Amino acid sequence: MALEVAVKAAVDAPNVLGDCPFSQKVLLTLEEKKISYITHLIDISNKPQWFLKVNPEGKVPVLKYDDKWVPDSDVIVKILEEKYPDPSLFTPPQLASVGSNIFGTFVSFVKSKDPNDGTEQALLVELKALDDHLKAHGPYVAGEKVTVVDLGLAPKFYHLVTALGHFKNWTIPESLAHVHNYVKLLFSRESFEKTKSAKEHVIAGWEHKVNP
Numbered sequence: 079m080a081l082e083v084a085v086k087a088a089v090d091a092p093n094v095l096g097d098c099p100f101s102q103k104v105l106l107t108l109e110e111k112k113i114s115y116i117t118h119l120i121d122i123s124n125k126p127q128w129f130l131k132v133n134p135e136g137k138v139p140v141l142k143y144d145d146k147w148v149p150d151s152d153v154i155v156k157i158l159e160e161k162y163p164d165p166s167l168f169t170p171p172q173l174a175s176v177g178s179n180i181f182g183t184f185v186s187f188v189k190s191k192d193p194n195d196g197t198e199q200a201l202l203v204e205l206k207a208l209d210d211h212l213k214a215h216g217p218y219v220a221g222e223k224v225t226v227v228d229l230g231l232a233p234k235f236y237h238l239v240t241a242l243g244h245f246k247n248w249t250i251p252e253s254l255a256h257v258h259n260y261v262k263l264l265f266s267r268e269s270f271e272k273t274k275s276a277k278e279h280v281i282a283g284w285e286h287k288v289n290p
């Protein structure tokens with residue numbers, strides 16, 4: 079029987095898959111494990127009553143498992159890994175936080191209006207740390223095989239590349255060759271192609287945060 083998962087709809091098109099990186103992480107996990115699932119698109123500016131009833135906190139993603147709706151992408155991915163261990167997407171705990179500051183530093187940079195406030199530099203420091211890690215241990219964070227930490231980073235890189243390209247005409251420096259290779263590997267996975275939101279929806283999602 080197919081699992082049910084509620085994910086974010088596009089902010090500018092409620093019938094189309096939206097730009098939530100946490101939702102995409104769950105969809106990527108389902109795809110990589112070849113688990114069949116049904117998607118409910120949630121318009122987060124107009125949440126349906128049934129959704130608020132099963133998930134009062136009102137955040138996406140939520141997965142229906144064993145007749146209960148479970149929130150939080152980390153919890154959901156953990157359940158999927160336990161219940162559907164093959165193929166394993168397990169990330170060794172010592173690698174689980176690799177790249178974990180990239181999204182936060184990207185958000186500060188994309189919103190920044192002052193080119194000298196250090197936000198670009200802070201992002202570059204985090205990207206260089208990832209590049210060094212991938213050079214030593216890559217091509218994925220835990221080596222040859224994709225694992226959960228990569229499925230978490232992939233949607234975040236999609237936001238980073240799309241939003242910084244659009245709002246700042248900025249690209250990841252060519253010198254970070256291992257990061258470039260990593261992004262290429264992630265974006266070319268079939269699971270990623272199937273679960274990504276269109277670029278225009280990612281840009282629409284950032285518009286009001288970048289230009290409030």
Ligand SMILES: N[C@@H](CCC(=O)N[C@@H](CS)C(=O)NCC(=O)O)C(=O)O
Nearest residue numbers: 098100122136137138139150151152
């Ligand atoms: N820690 C949560 C974060 C989920 C989250 O922040 N979801 C956002 C969309 S990307 C959301 O539902 N926002 C709507 C709201 O807060 O009302 C997870 O990993 O699932």
